[in-house]
Amino acid sequence: MQGNIASAEGALAAGCTFFGGYPITPSTEVAEHMAARMPKIKGACFIQMEDEIASIAAIIGAAWTGARSMTATSGPGFSLMMENIGYAVMTETPCVIVNIQRGGPSTGQPTMAAQGDMMQVKFGSHGDYSIIALAPSSVQECFDLTAKAFNLADRFRTPVFLMADEVIGHMREKIEIPDSVEIVRPKTLAEGALPFAPGPDGVPGFAAFGTGRHIPVTGLTHDERGYPDTTNPARHESLVRRLFSKIEDARHDIADYAIVNDEAEYVFVCYGAPVRTVREVVERLRIPDTGYLQLRIVWPFPEDLLSRFPKVKAFIVPEMNLGMMAREIERHVSVPVIPVSKIGGDLHTPEELVEAVRVAGGLL
Amino acid sequence: MRDDWLREDRLPHIYCAGCGNGTIMNCVLEAVERTGWDQKKTIFVSGIGCSSRAPGYILTDSLHTTHGRAIAFATGVKMANPSLHVVVFTGDGDLAAIGGNHFIHACRRNIDITVVCMNNHIYGMTGGQGSPTTPIGKTSTTTPYGADEAPFDLAELAIAAGANYVARWTSFHVKQLTESVLTGLNTPGFSLIEVRCQCPTSYGRRNKYREPVDYMTYLKTHAVLKEKWERTAAPGAELPADSFLVGEFVRRQRPVMGVPDEA
Numbered sequence: 001m002q003g004n005i006a007s008a009e010g011a012l013a014a015g016c017t018f019f020g021g022y023p024i025t026p027s028t029e030v031a032e033h034m035a036a037r038m039p040k041i042k043g044a045c046f047i048q049m050e051d052e053i054a055s056i057a058a059i060i061g062a063a064w065t066g067a068r069s070m071t072a073t074s075g076p077g078f079s080l081m082m083e084n085i086g087y088a089v090m091t092e093t094p095c096v097i098v099n100i101q102r103g104g105p106s107t108g109q110p111t112m113a114a115q116g117d118m119m120q121v122k123f124g125s126h127g128d129y130s131i132i133a134l135a136p137s138s139v140q141e142c143f144d145l146t147a148k149a150f151n152l153a154d155r156f157r158t159p160v161f162l163m164a165d166e167v168i169g170h171m172r173e174k175i176e177i178p179d180s181v182e183i184v185r186p187k188t189l190a191e192g193a194l195p196f197a198p199g200p201d202g203v204p205g206f207a208a209f210g211t212g213r214h215i216p217v218t219g220l221t222h223d224e225r226g227y228p229d230t231t232n233p234a235r236h237e238s239l240v241r242r243l244f245s246k247i248e249d250a251r252h253d254i255a256d257y258a259i260v261n262d263e264a265e266y267v268f269v270c271y272g273a274p275v276r277t278v279r280e281v282v283e284r285l286r287i288p289d290t291g292y293l294q295l296r297i298v299w300p301f302p303e304d305l306l307s308r309f310p311k312v313k314a315f316i317v318p319e320m321n322l323g324m325m326a327r328e329i330e331r332h333v334s335v336p337v338i339p340v341s342k343i344g345g346d347l348h349t350p351e352e353l354v355e356a357v358r359v360a361g362g363l364l
Numbered sequence: 365m366r367d368d369w370l371r372e373d374r375l376p377h378i379y380c381a382g383c384g385n386g387t388i389m390n391c392v393l394e395a396v397e398r399t400g401w402d403q404k405k406t407i408f409v410s411g412i413g414c415s416s417r418a419p420g421y422i423l424t425d426s427l428h429t430t431h432g433r434a435i436a437f438a439t440g441v442k443m444a445n446p447s448l449h450v451v452v453f454t455g456d457g458d459l460a461a462i463g464g465n466h467f468i469h470a471c472r473r474n475i476d477i478t479v480v481c482m483n484n485h486i487y488g489m490t491g492g493q494g495s496p497t498t499p500i501g502k503t504s505t506t507t508p509y510g511a512d513e514a515p516f517d518l519a520e521l522a523i524a525a526g527a528n529y530v531a532r533w534t535s536f537h538v539k540q541l542t543e544s545v546l547t548g549l550n551t552p553g554f555s556l557i558e559v560r561c562q563c564p565t566s567y568g569r570r571n572k573y574r575e576p577v578d579y580m581t582y583l584k585t586h587a588v589l590k591e592k593w594e595r596t597a598a599p600g601a602e603l604p605a606d607s608f609l610v611g612e613f614v615r616r617q618r619p620v621m622g623v624p625d626e627a
Contacts, residue, residue, distance in 0.1 A: 018444045045443045050469040054436035057429065057466075061409070061440025064427065065448065069440070087430050209425040209441065210448050212404040216371070216420055218428035227374060228420065228428075 003142040003169040004029035004072075007098055007162060010146030011070050012037060013181045016096070017044040018069035020058035022051055022077060025110040026166040027100035030072035052077035056084040056097065063088075063095045064217065066208030068150050072098035074166075076107060078117055079124070085159055086125030087219045089243060092196070092204060094153035094186060098146065098162040100169035101320075103345055112345025113166035115272055115320040121161050122299050128240055130247035133161040133299040134256070137275035139173040145256075145296060147181040152254065154186040156246055157203050163298065165320065167273045167347060189213060194224040202246030251300035257293060259305070264291025265313040266357045269306070269329055271295040274318040277348040287354055298325065303332040314338055314360045318348045336363065369393050369403065371423050378417055382568075382576030384535035384561025385482050389418050389453075391538050392480055395545035396451065406449045409438040411463060414489050414563075415455035415482035432462030435470045438477050442622040451549070452479040456497040457487045460516050464496075471525030474553040476622040480545065481518055481556065484563035492566030499606075503570040518558045523614050528553030530613040534583035535561035537610065544612060553620035560587075560608070582606075 008030045021031035038046040049055040059069035078099050103109030104116050121133045132152050134145040153160040189205035195215040196204050207213040220228040221236045229235045268278040275294045282290045314336045317326035323339035330337045340356045406424050410416035412431035419426035429437045434452050442450045459481050487493040494504040498511040519532045529551040531544035548555030562579035573579035590611035
């Protein structure tokens, strides 16, 4: 099965009943598969919108009816979605956005892989906020993590992103599809509770449109009733800090990762396609003193995992960008962080990573 | 006003003295009440601008969204749950400038929503900039020497793009407007009701309609009933300058989207 199709199937397994999308390479197979599958599912709707702005608008609208909703895109479309991503954050709308990353900026390399949107996903819309971003490194993970994204979106009432790339999206591998996947819907809005009053976890209960709660949803700074209150600094600060903290405070709790050889001195930190090369180097070539941390959830960044390597001398960060997450890692550690940046669309070769270990050894 | 449908705890509203939006809201709410729709199942959606603040004052579920995108959000609501009744409030800038693409595509799909456009020919909320419906020669903060771009005819745009129901009235024609909104709400498919209205603060003040009643008088005296014009005008005759047609422009039954299966 292809990664993009596994992602679509993962969404369907999780009960996704609304997909709004717009064709864009290299994500189009997600929409095509949904277009074929959803009309045969009772109550499900596939709609091809007029652009990516409309696609994300439609899935946010659908989410407020209680539907699990998703869109899929790539770089240029992702850029177009930024304003409404901020709207989903501000209105606490659960939804899933798949980004099959390609080379940018601009139209760039439509058919080549990249990880150049890892900062955009976290910082691309205006204002302070936080989101959840997952990164699959295999077709199986495309399925599993897409299904998981819906649970995270519902639990935290936030847009959740599957940050795959062209290689993973177009790769074909055998996968195991479970009979059913775990489904966790949002906690319901308690009788008499205000629609934007948070629980202890910082997340308000949810009530779908049509259930009689008369919820006014706005992208303006609002109070717990949902009423606009745009010139009160304290109101804005408490709202935005809550939207930020409800995600960031959960970063250790929701961390999804793999650690191999925590006794290593040279530790790769990786996510997405580069994980595959790292595994080759650490697990098959068994280059001495190497280990790795694979992040399946990249944002919120689980910085505590970096302290799980007591003997580490350097973190080596292979990315298909010019060092985006390497910079985040640098904020949290005192040992050297060595980015192995590769752009243009080719994966890192094992030789390149072995060389990085050798250079790291020489530097230290 | 229709107290059951209003959030009285949101008052006072933000509209300026003499604004036409309140009149239009009142007509729309009267029409909605007359449909007999369940308040729980009625959703108001809007974008950004003065018109788009209307849903915030109405006691239903509502989405006050991003600039120009109301119809795209409404499409998601309606397609995900066709049993909901979806009404969009928008303005000329929101609908025809930044939201123009979503507008024509929703007409093409003929999705079962009703769009009420409060067309005051100006960006009121940002202080009176020219919009795609500012008539040639009229003054705004971004057309200080008079607008020199041809305006859109919103009703004609919706007809050409495929909407099932299109009507145009003004904030003066409250009875006709209410009836047309009601027809729009009850017509399966996309309905556009364009309502020309006064913005004394940002449009009237700069265009010799200083008092709200000045522009309402203009609307009253320059609105030409479409039926009457077609009956009485000589073939090929042009409407008098500054006049415009009002009435029900199209009512048809093209294939629709977003209507519940059992309907």
